[in-house]
Amino acid sequence: MPEPILQLRNVSKSFGGVAANVDVSFDVARGEILGLIGPNGAGKTTCFNAMTGVYRPTSGQVLLEGQKLGKRKKHQITQLGIARTFQNIRLFGEMTALENVVVGTDARHKTSVVGALIRSPRHQREEREAVDRASALLEFVGIADRAADKARNLPYGYQRRLEIARALATEPKLLCLDEPAAGFNPTEKEELMGLIRKIRDDGYTVLLIEHDMRLVMGVTDRIVVLEFGKKIAEGLPANIRENPAVIAAYLGVPDDGAA
Numbered sequence: 065m066p067e068p069i070l071q072l073r074n075v076s077k078s079f080g081g082v083a084a085n086v087d088v089s090f091d092v093a094r095g096e097i098l099g100l101i102g103p104n105g106a107g108k109t110t111c112f113n114a115m116t117g118v119y120r121p122t123s124g125q126v127l128l129e130g131q132k133l134g135k136r137k138k139h140q141i142t143q144l145g146i147a148r149t150f151q152n153i154r155l156f157g158e159m160t161a162l163e164n165v166v167v168g169t170d171a172r173h174k175t176s177v178v179g180a181l182i183r184s185p186r187h188q189r190e191e192r193e194a195v196d197r198a199s200a201l202l203e204f205v206g207i208a209d210r211a212a213d214k215a216r217n218l219p220y221g222y223q224r225r226l227e228i229a230r231a232l233a234t235e236p237k238l239l240c241l242d243e244p245a246a247g248f249n250p251t252e253k254e255e256l257m258g259l260i261r262k263i264r265d266d267g268y269t270v271l272l273i274e275h276d277m278r279l280v281m282g283v284t285d286r287i288v289v290l291e292f293g294k295k296i297a298e299g300l301p302a303n304i305r306e307n308p309a310v311i312a313a314y315l316g317v318p319d320d321g322a323a
């Protein structure tokens with residue numbers, strides 16, 4: 065068995081009396097699309113927060129390529145290779161689409177502050193490369209036609225894709241998407257599935273939080289299910305679909321439910 069790219073080992077996280085994650089363990093294999101599902105409040109986003117340095121787990125460990133994330137800060141974890149998008153879009157609204165992605169590439173920048181201030185040749189070259197790469201990423205996610213528009217003026221679906229482009233700009237080993245299809249119509253969801261597959265085929269590993277069962281079943285290789293902070297199931301989409309505990313957890317929640 066090759067080493068998993070990411071491991072959650074007995075991760076627990078409490079907020080006061082609320083146990084958001086309880087002893088959660090799962091692996092993400094290199095090159096897979098892993099779905100993380102569960103009813104509203106199940107602790108999915110909390111897992112992402114533990115993996116990206118927003119919170120430290122109350123107990124347990126997150127490992128990237130066998131290395132404990134420990135006390136590392138958000139930007140250090142970005143540099144190690146985990147990128148994410150947010151359930152509620154977080155873009156720089158007054159910056160253009162292109163600039164939003166260039167900011168993402170900055171997370172990888174190597175020149176010093178001094179190099180930037182004196183606009184050293186190396187810095188200028190890196191800037192050009194960042195813009196080229198950002199343009200290519202806008203093309204890749206299908207929004208290059210609006211590269212010069214302010215992010216806040218972009219249609220909603222473009223903003224969601226822009227978040228993905230910005231996350232990819234950090235050249236992550238693992239891309240974590242938190243409900244990227246929220247608010248999408250069926251056509252947009254279909255297109256997003258295509259994009260997620262394309263991202264994986266490009267060599268990335270994807271961890272996907274998504275509510276739409278059709279989308280999750282259609283695009284993931286494996287699925288982990290949380291309920292009330294605990295992992296209740298893990299397996300192939302076909303098995304998860306038939307799993308009584310999963311069905312019970314979702315009972316009364318429509319497939320495209322907002323929950």
Ligand SMILES: Nc1ncnc2c1ncn2[C@@H]1O[C@H](COP(=O)(O)OP(=O)(O)O)[C@@H](O)[C@H]1O
Pocket residue numbers: 079082083084102103104105106107108109110111
């Ligand atoms: N910063 C926080 N402070 C207090 N409670 C939180 C915080 N973040 C999450 N929670 C609680 O933890 C539980 C899991 O939340 P979350 O991980 O956002 O669930 P999901 O993403 O699966 O909908 C919920 O009960 C939520 O209210």
Ligand SMILES: [Mg+2]
Pocket residue numbers: 108109110151
């Ligand atoms: Mg969430």
